[in-house]
Amino acid sequence: MPTRHDIRNVAIVAHVDHGKTTLVDAMLKQAGAFAEHAAEKLDDRMMDSNDLEREKGITILAKNTAVKYHPKDGGDPITINIIDTPGHADFGGEVERGLSMVDAVVLLVDASEGPLPQTRFVLRKALSARMPVILCINKTDRPDSRIDEVVNETYDLFLDLDADEDQIEFPIVYACARDGVASLTKPEDGTVPADSENLQPFFTTLLEHAPAPEYDADAPLQAHVTNLDADNFLGRIALLRVEQGELKKGQTVAWIKRDGTMSNVRITELMMTEALTRKPAEKAGPGDICAVAGIPDIMIGETLADPENPIALPLITVDEPAISMTIGTNTSPLVGKGGKGHKVTARQVKDRLDRELIGNVSLRVLDTERPDAWEVQGRGELALAILVETMRREGFELTVGKPEVVTKVIDGKTHEPIERLTIDSPEEHLGAITQLMATRKGRMETMTNHGSGWIRMEWIVPSRGLIGFRTEFLTQTRGTGIAHSLFEGHEPWFGELRTRHNGSLVADRSGSVTPFAMINLQERGVIFTEPGTEVYEGMIIGENSRSDDMDVNITKEKKLTNMRAASADTTENVVPPRKLSLEQSLEFCRDDECIEVTPETVRIRKVVLDQKERGRTASRAKR
Numbered sequence: 194m195p196t197r198h199d200i201r202n203v204a205i206v207a208h209v210d211h212g213k214t215t216l217v218d219a220m221l222k223q224a225g226a227f228a229e230h231a232a233e234k235l236d237d238r239m240m241d242s243n244d245l246e247r248e249k250g251i252t253i254l255a256k257n258t259a260v261k262y263h264p265k266d267g268g269d270p271i272t273i274n275i276i277d278t279p280g281h282a283d284f285g286g287e288v289e290r291g292l293s294m295v296d297a298v299v300l301l302v303d304a305s306e307g308p309l310p311q312t313r314f315v316l317r318k319a320l321s322a323r324m325p326v327i328l329c330i331n332k333t334d335r336p337d338s339r340i341d342e343v344v345n346e347t348y349d350l351f352l353d354l355d356a357d358e359d360q361i362e363f364p365i366v367y368a369c370a371r372d373g374v375a376s377l378t379k380p381e382d383g384t385v386p387a388d389s390e391n392l393q394p395f396f397t398t399l400l401e402h403a404p405a406p407e408y409d410a411d412a413p414l415q416a417h418v419t420n421l422d423a424d425n426f427l428g429r430i431a432l433l434r435v436e437q438g439e440l441k442k443g444q445t446v447a448w449i450k451r452d453g454t455m456s457n458v459r460i461t462e463l464m465m466t467e468a469l470t471r472k473p474a475e476k477a478g479p480g481d482i483c484a485v486a487g488i489p490d491i492m493i494g495e496t497l498a499d500p501e502n503p504i505a506l507p508l509i510t511v512d513e514p515a516i517s518m519t520i521g522t523n524t525s526p527l528v529g530k531g532g533k534g535h536k537v538t539a540r541q542v543k544d545r546l547d548r549e550l551i552g553n554v555s556l557r558v559l560d561t562e563r564p565d566a567w568e569v570q571g572r573g574e575l576a577l578a579i580l581v582e583t584m585r586r587e588g589f590e591l592t593v594g595k596p597e598v599v600t601k602v603i604d605g606k607t608h609e610p611i612e613r614l615t616i617d618s619p620e621e622h623l624g625a626i627t628q629l630m631a632t633r634k635g636r637m638e639t640m641t642n643h644g645s646g647w648i649r650m651e652w653i654v655p656s657r658g659l660i661g662f663r664t665e666f667l668t669q670t671r672g673t674g675i676a677h678s679l680f681e682g683h684e685p686w687f688g689e690l691r692t693r694h695n696g697s698l699v700a701d702r703s704g705s706v707t708p709f710a711m712i713n714l715q716e717r718g719v720i721f722t723e724p725g726t727e728v729y730e731g732m733i734i735g736e737n738s739r740s741d742d743m744d745v746n747i748t749k750e751k752k753l754t755n756m757r758a759a760s761a762d763t764t765e766n767v768v769p770p771r772k773l774s775l776e777q778s779l780e781f782c783r784d785d786e787c788i789e790v791t792p793e794t795v796r797i798r799k800v801v802l803d804q805k806e807r808g809r810t811a812s813r814a815k816r
Contacts, residue, residue, distance in 0.1 A: 406480025
């Protein structure tokens with residue numbers, strides 16, 4: 194079959210924070226993608242263009258870039274299309290989409306941490322797609338690096354995932370992406386590779402082991418839509434990989450939709466990626482990754498084909514969602530009072546959720562009994578929290594319910610999703626972690642001690658048990674523990690879980706929080722609100738030190754009299770309130786509680802605001 198030797202398509206996959214985006218930065222700079230004066234002004238992590246990605250330090254959306262590599266022997270330049278994928282399993286839909294565009298995978302592994310759960314997740318996807326893998330051991334300069342052990346652990350992982358002989362015989366590159374240095378010879382632990390000054394060995398390995406795209410010269414046009422973007426002037430832009438044939442600007446093509454129907458459309462604009470920008474192009478051939486405009490309703494997974502001989506490509510399939518939450522309009526007494534321009538109607542919320550479905554293949558939106566609330570299902574808690582945070586920044590006011598698991602009925606029995614949780618922690622916290630996992634119905638699978646004072650444990654735990662787990666885990670391990678989980682499958686229902694033992698302090702009237710009331714209540718528990726904060730009946734203002742809920746008056750004022758008290762000159766200090774982020778609020782929530790999210794604030798409240806109605810419901814439940 195004819196082969197295009199002037200192009201390579203690769204995806205960089207790894208666990209969170211192992212250096213994917215940093216490596217792509219170094220590749221862009223060293224391949225001459227920017228002029229010298231421009232390269233000096235560039236930020237780190239250029240590919241993380243989203244505000245949330247920069248704040249959280251993680252990649253959320255899969256993005257593509259292209260570098261022109263000029264071989265040292267003076268041959269023709271080769272275009273390397275690079276897909277930077279997220280490392281978090283919650284954004285697995287992005288990884289699956291990225292892998293559908295490429296012919297090879299660069300697996301990045303930290304020289305100290307070794308293969309972790311998300312490494313297993315992304316590698317399993319690559320091996321099932323029958324792709325060749327190039328292993329890159331990154332961060333060799335870490336003082337605690339253990340390169341030989343990490344390589345052996347990676348071989349074990351390949352064997353564990355049933356890789357065949359060709360896939361196990363992978364090339365290994367040792368790199369320090371931060372310094373832009375790579376080598377094929379193993380450096381000493383804790384050092385930067387000394388026999389190289391740049392990423393030249395990495396580029397050479399990439400060209401040798403990443404297969405060039407093959408195509409059939411007589412085949413009709415086939416192009417697969419793998420991602421979507423938007424432009425103020427061009428409208429919806431479809432990113433696609435051309436599998437067969439040629440795509441030209443102004444060409445009329447057959448658009449094969451998800452339901453199998455077809456219509457003829459015209460390509461009004463064709464663009465190819467160079468570094469971080471898209472530039473107009475006249476045509477794209479087999480193996481090219483390009484962007485087209487002119488098809489307003491095109492969706493991910495659909496095919497552009499030859500009008501005279503239309504052949505559809507398979508749709509992109511993603512894993513089933515495991516976590517769901519209810520998202521609806523804001524129903525609190527303070528709705529719309531935060532500022533101008535807030536989006537508060539059910540129609541606006543529904544339109545925004547429908548818009549999210551266009552670009553996010555791993556999300557589902559289902560109707561509920563109420564016309565102003567919808568059940569949103571996704572891969573994990575983080576993915577749903579990112580969606581809510583994005584909508585909040587766009588000016589939406591929402592009511593968000595407690596995250597719940599998506600169950601399945603298998604052979605007449607209810608099954609729930611389970612996760613494989615890997616914990617790295619100093620060994621003195623072993624007892625606290627074991628106790629924490631026991632209350633969440635966790636089952637320990639393995640435990641290893643590297644002899645460095647740290648232990649690694651693997652647990653099988655129901656996904657329900659991990660809702661609200663992270664904050665408590667960091668508290669128990671004094672902020673030193675590292676925990677990562679991966680969807681493992683479904684098992685029979687584990688029974689009731691009580692993960693939060695403390696009740697809530699609930700405001701019993703509307704008004705403003707006073708320091709006097711806070712001083713009286715701070716012995717009862719932990720307060721979440723500051724003096725001057727507007728509260729309403731049913732709003733949660735703190736965490737009770739006991740297991741039951743307590744209705745309190747947080748707006749009580751000190752009565753002034755003309756009598757001088759003996760304690761008048763003594764000062765009392767208000768303990769600073771604990772401020773909860775959106776993720777922490779979701780973790781704190783109980784079944785009868787929900788979260789009010791506005792562009793300015795995040796408040797936790799009872800689903801039923803009226804105190805008497807809640808009391809009646811509780812007494813009925815006891816009967």
